[in-house]
Amino acid sequence: MIPKKVLITGGGGFIGSNAAEHYLRKGTEVIIIDNLSRKGSDTNLKWLKTTGSNFKFQNIDIRDHKRLGEFFKKHSDIDTILHFAGQVAVTSSLVDPRYDFETNALGTFNILEGMRNYCADAVLLYASTNKVYGSLEQLQIKEGKDNYQLIKYKKGITETFALDFHSPYGCSKGAADSYIKDYSRVYNLKGIVFRQSCIYGEHQLGIEDQGWIAHFIIRAILNRPITIYGDGKQVRDVLYIKDLLEAYDKAIEKSNKIGGDVFNVGGGVQNQISILQFIHFLEDELDKKFDIKFKDVRAGDQKIFISNNGKIKNSLGWSPQTKWKIGVRKLIKWVKENQELFENF
Numbered sequence: 463m464i465p466k467k468v469l470i471t472g473g474g475g476f477i478g479s480n481a482a483e484h485y486l487r488k489g490t491e492v493i494i495i496d497n498l499s500r501k502g503s504d505t506n507l508k509w510l511k512t513t514g515s516n517f518k519f520q521n522i523d524i525r526d527h528k529r530l531g532e533f534f535k536k537h538s539d540i541d542t543i544l545h546f547a548g549q550v551a552v553t554s555s556l557v558d559p560r561y562d563f564e565t566n567a568l569g570t571f572n573i574l575e576g577m578r579n580y581c582a583d584a585v586l587l588y589a590s591t592n593k594v595y596g597s598l599e600q601l602q603i604k605e606g607k608d609n610y611q612l613i614k615y616k617k618g619i620t621e622t623f624a625l626d627f628h629s630p631y632g633c634s635k636g637a638a639d640s641y642i643k644d645y646s647r648v649y650n651l652k653g654i655v656f657r658q659s660c661i662y663g664e665h666q667l668g669i670e671d672q673g674w675i676a677h678f679i680i681r682a683i684l685n686r687p688i689t690i691y692g693d694g695k696q697v698r699d700v701l702y703i704k705d706l707l708e709a710y711d712k713a714i715e716k717s718n719k720i721g722g723d724v725f726n727v728g729g730g731v732q733n734q735i736s737i738l739q740f741i742h743f744l745e746d747e748l749d750k751k752f753d754i755k756f757k758d759v760r761a762g763d764q765k766i767f768i769s770n771n772g773k774i775k776n777s778l779g780w781s782p783q784t785k786w787k788i789g790v791r792k793l794i795k796w797v798k799e800n801q802e803l804f805e806n807f
């Protein structure tokens with residue numbers, strides 16, 4: 463099923479602008495809501511315009527329930543909502559927890575209310591995070607030369623792991639994640655939650671606080687120093703944006719069966735890398751040595767997270783297709799071609 467009319471909140475952001483391009487190419491009518499608070503989100507919208515596709519943009523802050531309500535009332539024929547707008551960094555959530563709460567928890571609640579009141583038959587996909595599982599300190603971990611390794615759960619973390627919201631960001635995303643699950647249950651809505659690992663790809667305007675793969679590539683290409691928080695052995699399973707969009711397609715297709723369901727979605731075991739391994743790969747690819755500094759590990763930073771994609775594979779027939787080195791090379795190419803975007807980063 464190809465959506466006819468999709469609302470993308472946070473459509474000026476990395477995942478949102480890629481999703482907009484993806485659905486515009488399929489002929490879907492796309493409406494983007496964004497308050498353009500993320501630096502560079504306006505440049506993503508400019509890029510979307512150059513693709514020649516027709517999308518509508520509304521500068522609405524999702525904290526503003528009145529404006530959102532009016533918006534939903536006017537657009538009750540929306541059949542798909544991709545909810546990406548949010549405060550995205552753990553670090554910023556510690557500095558301004560109220561803003562984080564209002565955007566992620568209350569903002570999501572406002573979206574749910576708009577949906578319940580005006581387009582209750584729509585599908586809602588929410589970009590939640592693996593941070594809802596907390597710092598996972600209970601895991602038995604082996605320390606390798608340049609990475610951490612799981613001793614048990616070698617296939618990764620499943621959805622059955624206990625929720626343990628850690629940091630204001632973990633709490634606000636976790637609250638939104640739980641609200642979507644419960645609204646689907648009590649109001650019979652088709653809300654689907656993706657607990658996503660690190661996503662990377664073109665149009666990711668990575669900064670030190672969020673989007674580390676793009677951030678390191680941008681710093682390396684611009685010959686700027688790089689800071690690693692912790693020992694750099696932290697491991698993440700990384701997922702290329704185009705693979706994530708395939709997973710959204712499959713979830714929308716099967717939304718009648720999976721409303722209210724939750725899936726871990728990441729690069730999985732095959733696409734696990736540590737920061738140090740990534741840096742070494744990048745130095746080889748760019749053929750230069752970087753100026754690297756180490757600082758104290760950040761609060762709540764998981765030593766290792768690998769998504770077990772078993773549930774989404776069984777339910778939707780989805781698994782990641784892009785090997786991390788291939789996807790990262792595409793991002794390197796994009797950053798090289800768009801260096802002017804990052805001069806003031």
Ligand SMILES: NC(=O)c1ccc[n+]([C@@H]2O[C@H](COP(=O)([O-])OP(=O)(O)OC[C@H]3O[C@@H](n4cnc5c(N)ncnc54)[C@H](O)[C@@H]3O)[C@@H](O)[C@H]2O)c1
Pocket residue numbers: 471472473474475476477478495496497498499500503522523524525545546547548549550565569589590591592657658659660661662673
């Ligand atoms: N990128 C990842 O690796 C990753 C991993 C897990 C979960 N997520 C989630 O996916 C979503 C999208 O992430 P992204 O990497 O594209 O981030 P992004 O910062 O590039 O995009 C978020 C967009 O939301 C907009 N926004 C922020 N606050 C808003 C508000 N109050 N009202 C309206 N718009 C607002 C920003 O301007 C930005 O364009 C986020 O909810 C994030 O928590 C991302």
